[in-house]
Amino acid sequence: MAIFSLGLLKRIPTGLAYPYYELNYFNTDKDIYFNDQTINITASWELFYDEMVEIAAVKVEILNITNNVVWGTPWYPEKGLKEMNWIVLIQDLQSSFKNSTNYFYIKLYYYYETLPSGGLQKFIADKTIKTVKRNITCELFNFKQYVTSEEIIKLNAYFSYYNDTFDCYENLSSFVIVFDLCRGDGIIFSESFTTDLNGGLKINLTDNVELNTGVYKLKFSFQNNFFFDNTNLTTYYLFVNSNEFFGLSESQDNSNVKENIKEFPIISSVVVIAIIALGLISLSTIKKKNERNIANISFRY
Incomplete structure (x- = not known):
């Protein structure tokens, strides 16, 4: 146990005292999901504190557009490097899905408390995702x-x-x-x-x-x-x-x-045919009239 504690102390960056935390990454597999899919959340952080006089922990929550918590993890108080992966089924979120599109906020929190004075919950990072219904x-x-x-x-x-x-x-x-x-x-x-x-x-x-x-x-x-x-x-x-x-x-x-x-409609075709026929008759009449006029002129001279 003593050797393990010394190892943790060595990992604390030089010049930093208790408490110490560092967020390495906090991601989701994508930004837009269909309602029948799952959200893959990954996170990694490092946490150090003096257990004798301090309390520290990290947790992740999903909130809906009205800032109500619809999913969450327990607090993780383990010291040292922590890597976690959560798979969340969207239909398990405790939220209304009446709208075709919904927005959610995924937040990671860091909590620190000094005994016996009190605590401080500090927000670290967040991501916004959108869920949609299929057409x-x-x-x-x-x-x-x-x-x-x-x-x-x-x-x-x-x-x-x-x-x-x-x-x-x-x-x-x-x-x-x-x-x-x-x-x-x-x-x-x-x-x-x-x-x-x-x-x-x-x-x-x-x-x-x-x-x-x-x-x-x-x-x-x-x-x-x-x-x-x-x-x-x-x-x-x-x-x-x-x-x-x-x-x-x-x-x-x-x-x-x-x-x-x-x-x-058949009637539309009939109308079109009638218009074409009338056009042909008109052209024929004009042609015959012109021929008669030419004949009259020739006869006079």
Whole structure:
């Protein structure tokens, strides 16, 4: 024990008396995390003090934006060199994750107390990290935006999210999606569906509601949860027996709306053909009139 104590005394830098501490490093593996990931915290420090008349220790805490402690370590009073590594699961943080983005402060504290006069807690270092929810991608396959009321309308929707760890999109399976069919400001059909193993769901609109002439909104959403951002909703437009583009002005201010126009109304094609035909007839009439004028002039002379 005496030899160990002498070794510690030799490590105290020359000219420095008790107490003494030095922070070698204090890091996190990155600055931005998804809510389903873990925070890797590493730290190294040196601590020296006289146990007979002093108390000293180091600890690490994570605080949320309101400065409430959501995770923390015990105090580490061991003298000498200390190297620590903590892996913190973000979903274990005692904080609200209602927002799509959250900020946290990771702080390392040094505590020193002289007996029996009292103590002093001294802050040493901190880091700010951000946690975010993942975005869900919705795709409609073989979707016809312009239909007639006699058609059978079936929706094949697929949901996925980007996995940055493997740099690929993964199917969002066994996930509850809320589908709303809207006309104007009202909801005429609403139901919850659970995606299959491929992240897909099938909806037969014809079996659930009678669609009259007009413009309809197809909205896909889900309840707020810990992992995925529900503020980025997906909306499609469905035109029944209509070639009017009213309603799209509302979507121009909404970057989440997907205007998946795959075919134009037949009436638009008819109008274009009629305009071309009228143009050709007009050219033919002008040409014949000019020919008659030339003939009349030749006859006079």
